[in-house]
Amino acid sequence: xxxxxxxxxxxxxxxxxxxxxxxxxxxxxxxxxxxxxxxxxxxxxxxxxxxxxxxxxxxxxxxxxxxxxxxxxxxxxxxxxxxxxxxxxxxxxxxxxxxxxxxxxxxxxxxxxxxxxxxxxxxxxxxxxxxxxxxxxxxxxxxxxxxxxxxxxxxxxxxxxxxxxxxxxxxxxxxxxxxxxxxxxxxxxxxxxxxxxxxxxxxxxxxxxxxxxxxxxxxxxxxxxxxxxxxxxxxxxxxxxxxxxxxxxxxxxxxxxxxxxxxxxxxxxxxxxxxxxxxxxxxxxx
Numbered sequence: 565x566x567x568x569x570x571x572x573x574x575x576x577x578x579x580x581x582x583x584x585x586x587x588x589x590x591x592x593x594x595x596x597x598x599x600x601x602x603x604x605x606x607x608x609x610x611x612x613x614x615x616x617x618x619x620x621x622x623x624x625x626x627x628x629x630x631x632x633x634x635x636x637x638x639x640x641x642x643x644x645x646x647x648x649x650x651x652x653x654x655x656x657x658x659x660x661x662x663x664x665x666x667x668x669x670x671x672x673x674x675x676x677x678x679x680x681x682x683x684x685x686x687x688x689x690x691x692x693x694x695x696x697x698x699x700x701x702x703x704x705x706x707x708x709x710x711x712x713x714x715x716x717x718x719x720x721x722x723x724x725x726x727x728x729x730x731x732x733x734x735x736x737x738x739x740x741x742x743x744x745x746x747x748x749x750x751x752x753x754x755x756x757x758x759x760x761x762x763x764x765x766x767x768x769x770x771x772x773x774x775x776x777x778x779x780x781x782x783x784x785x786x787x788x789x790x791x792x793x794x795x796x797x798x799x800x801x802x803x804x805x806x807x808x809x810x811x812x813x814x815x816x817x818x819x820x821x822x823x824x825x826x827x828x829x830x831x832x833x834x835x836x837x838x839x840x841x842x843x844x845x846x847x848x849x850x
Contacts, residue, residue: 572824576812579827582835585809589615589830591682593634594797599642607648607780608638608800609792610764612682614656614833614844615805616826618763619684621753622814623806627685627708628770630803635774637801646771649780651788652764654681657829657844661759663821664846672731672738672754677822679829680759681844684766687822688753693727695720695744702744708766712736712756719743725750733757760784 579587590613597606619627626632638644661678662671670676677687690707691714702718718727718740727742727750736757744750756762764782771778785792805811808827815823825846832841832848841847 587808589613589805591803593801596797602644604643604646609651611653614830616823617805631770634801645777649783650764652682652760653785654760656681656833658842663825674753675821677755679825682760682763684763687759692751693744694749695746715739717741
């Protein structure tokens with residue numbers, strides 16, 4: 565069965581039964597390396613747990629608030645500079661980001677945002693189009709700013725707004741076209757290609773804004789060259805999600821496909837004990 569649409573009722577019921585209504589996701593920030601004179605001579609690693617709500621527009625007015633709090637935690641730990649990479653560990657799930665049966669021409673929209681062990685802002689950017697002067701392009705604002713590229717093919721024109729969106733299947737380049745009425749604002753949430761990159765790239769940007777110097781790159785743990793040994797690292801900060809019963813409420817009320825897929829894989833990561841399927845996979849969850 566496909567876990568979304570009306571099947572969300574069965575997916576979320578299974579999760580409440582298997583995980584319990586008070587289950588919470590825990591996303592942890594670790595420092596790997598020695599600290600000398602305020603400099604971490606190593607990497608920061610974010611260990612994802614599959615939390616679909618981290619930085620969600622549905623639960624936080626400031627999506628980057630947790631990242632700002634992590635900057636405070638780094639300073640409290642005596643870290644003001646990081647020379648190594650910022651690593652995103654999304655391996656609680658497998659690397660199959662798309663759900664079974666999804667159609668390729670839906671993939672730019674929020675209801676087809678890809679699954680990941682690390683999610684930020686529902687795996688989407690919010691694009692706002694505002695009509696300007698008749699015959700001129702609409703103004704485009706992206707939130708959070710600075711991630712990906714938007715190609716503006718819009719025109720401001722009187723009458724009902726009629727905009728359309730497309731995205732390259734392999735990179736975060738969105739093309740926005742159509743018409744927007746003068747003074748009108750139309751918004752759309754558009755899915756990113758790589759949620760893990762979105763998470764760690766945004767984290768790097770916030771740390772720099774908060775005065776933490778970062779000289780390394782934002783990378784996936786698969787690019788790091790080694791498996792993290794968390795028992796040998798220092799945990800700097802922990803973010804807990806709301807309880808599963810609240811996440812289920814959002815999932816079913818909003819008919820949120822991403823949350824349903826993440827919950828399915830959560831059962832595949834935390835409940836499944838077999839060997840036939842990969843841990844954290846949709847098959848294990850089913």
